[in-house]
Amino acid sequence: MSTLKNLLLLSSLFAIVFASCQKDDVENPDDNNESELITTVTLAFADSANTANVRYFTFNDPDGEGGNGPTQFDTIRLQANTTYFTSVILLNQSGSAVDTISNEVLEEGVDHQFFFSTAGASATITYTDTDDNGNPIGLQTKWATSNISTGTATIVLKHQPEVKATAPGNQALGETDVELSFVFEIE
């Protein structure tokens, strides 16, 4: 039966195709993928009386949301009744090269705004930077602390493309990029 022979030939041909279609890169997933994460938030507090005196407080989750938990979540410790110049630094440390995301936020300042709030321990926080439209971004702020107390300080970064409100801004709009509640101690 020649048809049977043909069929067998055909099926063996496909068996070869079946076995040989292999892709090597399946075994070697690329860890350094190029998707963007914010892995690190650092707050730098420079004492207005002595700007060389800088305190750094960091939240660090090197693999981003999910996966392993955060590796570092500092308590913010500031002197009572002191004024600080505060900068927010956002980093992506998941790739092979560290990417400074806060520079990108500055560049797209018209679409972003940080919001700060405190509970328990209080500080008066004022914006000291502006975007191209003259509205605050919050990468640079001034914190005037009150008396000795303990509470929380919450920092929220909102992505508000095309909806960012004029000063003082509207936290209810947009999508949350960062939301962290630090333990806040005024000593």
Add this chain to the structure above:
Amino acid sequence: MAIATAQAQQPIDSCTLVLSGQVHDAATGEPLPFAEVLVVGLSSGTTADVEGQYILKNLCPGSYHLHIMQLGYETADTTINLHTSMNFSVSLAPSSIKVGTVVVNGERRHHEATTQSITTIEGQELEETRGLSLGEGLTKVSGLSMISTGPSISKPVIHGLHSNRILILNNGIRQEGQQWGSEHAPEIDPFMAKRLTIIKGASSVRYGSDAIGGVILVEPNPLRRTPGIGGELNLVGFSNGLRGAMSGTLEGNLTKVPALSWRLQGTIKRSGNMRSPDYYLANSAYQERNFSGAVGYLKPKVGVELFFSEFRSKIGILSASHIGNLTDLNRAFESNVPLVNSGFDYTIGRPFQFVRHDLFKLKTFINTGSLGKLTLLYGYQYNLRYEYDKDPPLNDSLAALNLPELDYEITTHSINLDWEHTQLGSFKGMVGVSFMNQANLYDGRFFIPNFRNFGAGVYALERFIKPKFELEAGIRYDYKWQQAFIPFKNNNVLSPTRTFGNVSGSLGAIIKPSNLWDLHVNVGTAWRPPAINELYSNGLHHGAAAIEIGDSTLTAEHAYNASATLNLTALGDKLHIELGAYYTYFNNYIYARPELPPMLTIRGAFPTFRYTQVNADFKGIDLIMEYTVWKGLSLGSKSSLLWAWNYSDGDYLVNIPSQRFEHNISYQFNSYKRINNAYVSLTGKNVLQQKRAPLNGDFAAPPAAYFLLGFNAGITIMCGKQPLEFGLAINNLLNQSYREYLDRFRYFVDAPGTDVSVRVRVPIIFKSKS
């Protein structure tokens, strides 16, 4: 085609008559091999052999309605009074394109006698779903619902089970897309199908280990067998979203080489933003374009068929669904209007999905008169899925690359070899083996790892067929090997391997003591290995603002299933009732359980879901009633009831469809001059609130009950010899604001409002060059 009845009231012991004969081509007088000869009402029949000879044994004296079918020929219906064994030959006329076969009782026909509950959608019922997605079209079947992500993404749910528990056979090939996500719709062009068959309940023995919940067969027409060229054109326009779909088919059979047939088919679809009664659904636009081609060389004894299809879609994801964290999600729930608003637009912005699915199929068969039929099926599938987040990366150089944030590519090869043996006495059956080899590549953000799958299965199914009853038994063994490749710190790769192997079996019976009622009973076991997402997913679902974590120690899920379907005809063929009941007990049912407290991330709190296993059961009832009131006026009713329970936690299960009822009144007009198949129908669909939902298993409580009114009408007009079919449909006639429990976007927006659609089908008939 209406179901006539077989009158056979004699006791079984006198049922020894034999009806035999030959099926011919009416034009040439040549014998027609492999015509189907069905005894209507007995759910039995036979296939003619190579010489067109058929034989039906063990018939009782009485009156029988024979239904004789062969591809490319007009079907013949005839009634025979059988007193002694007799010879009866039939001639079939070659068909031109068939015009508007009206199927009124679409749910009641059992094409292939099966001990399970099976439903077919074709003819008028299928035409009414033109332009809709596969998932939407199937919701008209009792016991089926859909899980959806807004108006543009939907996937079928059978008896409360979906995704990894449902198998879709696309033109005979097991669809290997990316079944896991509820926002991953089946990558299939429903215009390709001339028939959708739904097997409700586990069908693992025939179709493989994942078919725990059921199987959906998407079947195109067989290739044209009569010389000449024909085709059809479908146009559908919808008012909501100003959606449009156009699909064309051209097919032919070569006069000089009668064994050679071909077909080309293509579809384009486009939709703008859909609208719910009070607002537009921002970024719900989508586009789709598909094509397929087939060539077949088919002889009675041997045949080869090649098929290729490509599916491409770009689907906008509702802007309001993309949120940052739990706080944003809560804000979305509390808002009555979507937080992102828009007008009408065809533009698809971020977030969106791009999906491509290629299928190549090769089918060959040898049909020997004495040994049976051997079929070899090879399938190659390539599935690509890109998902783009709402916002491009902040980094300009990254943003300029415009890469998807999620990227998967799955390549699958499959081989099936089936052997159907010729009927031996009352025994009919088949055995088969199958192999599958699959690889996944990911890029972008980690969610599902790279993996390799290898699967093999072997099965046997045997049926014992008597006029008044039928028994069926099947057994299958499946083996699955799976290795994942998960990136780990410092460029290391974890590569865990899991293997699974298990037996599934089924036993069934059909009892048909009279033409007035029959009973189908089936019990079976089924299993499935945990899917890749259930084992290893680990990451963020932006649309759901949830983190999903797999469990690499999950074991196989086992199901024990029993179902019974009773078909009743009463009041002199005026009342038809189909009552189906089912029960499935799951050992190690896999689902994503919410975990407390929410996970702390840089974006704030995220609800976390971890895959886990519990023992659970699903039980339900599907009831269909049809009553002909007077001539063309009929009433119909469908009820789908389902209860599910999680025994391990003593709680309900999440995302189980709520109880639903559909009532219908329709009128079929008599043919008049150039007008055929005219009908109108009004449908009311009542969906209750899901009150059986776990308290802490979801972000928001199940939405309220809703009632939707729908209208359908159709007509076929003959323009000379050219038939034109028109259809009109209005969905959500009262422009009701509602949210469906199984729609993931119910957290954010209402479902679409009134939608008026008009469809035209033009069969294209070229004169055959004979």
